[in-house]
Amino acid sequence: KLWYQRRVGKQWYQRRVRGETIKKEQKHQKLHKDYRVNPFKKMHVLAGKPNEATAEEDAQEDDQYINIFKKARELPTEKYEYPQTESQSYGWFTTPLIDSDRSDIRLHHPRKMSEVTKYMDAAWRLKEQSENMQ
Numbered sequence: 001k002l003w004y005q006r007r008v009g010k011q012w013y014q015r016r017v018r019g020e021t022i023k024k025e026q027k028h029q030k031l032h033k034d035y036r037v038n039p040f041k042k043m044h045v046l047a048g049k050p051n052e053a054t055a056e057e058d059a060q061e062d063d064q065y066i067n068i069f070k071k072a073r074e075l076p077t078e079k080y081e082y083p084q085t086e087s088q089s090y091g092w093f094t095t096p097l098i099d100s101d102r103s104d105i106r107l108h109h110p111r112k113m114s115e116v117t118k119y120m121d122a123a124w125r126l127k128e129q130s131e132n133m134q
Contacts, residue, residue: 036064036065036068037065040072076088077092
């Protein structure tokens with residue numbers, strides 16, 4: 001083929017790929033008509049004019065935005081009854097399954113010192129003291 005035939009073929013292919021891409025985008029595109037402020041982004045509030053006395057009196061609160069903002073700041077355990085993802089399931093239920101009883105030896109294992117642990121504890125303290133003295 002001549003160079004211009006290859007170039008025309010390449011352009012045709014690129015137009016075809018571009019057309020398929022646009023069709024895919026339009027197929028999955030959603031038209032949003034309800035616009036709100038994103039409560040997860042920081043807002044930069046502009047101050048009113050210093051010489052204007054009625055600036056704060058004319059301002060109205062948007063109750064819908066305030067509710068959305070409060071809902072966004074809630075913890076997931078307050079927003080939802082059950083975890084929404086697998087990662088949230090770890091630590092979701094924080095209440096203990098049974099009450100802790102220190103007299104029950106099956107569930108309470110206090111720290112015990114043996115001869116070996118007493119020796120190593122003394123050796124560790126001696127080592128720390130000698131390092132701190134230098």
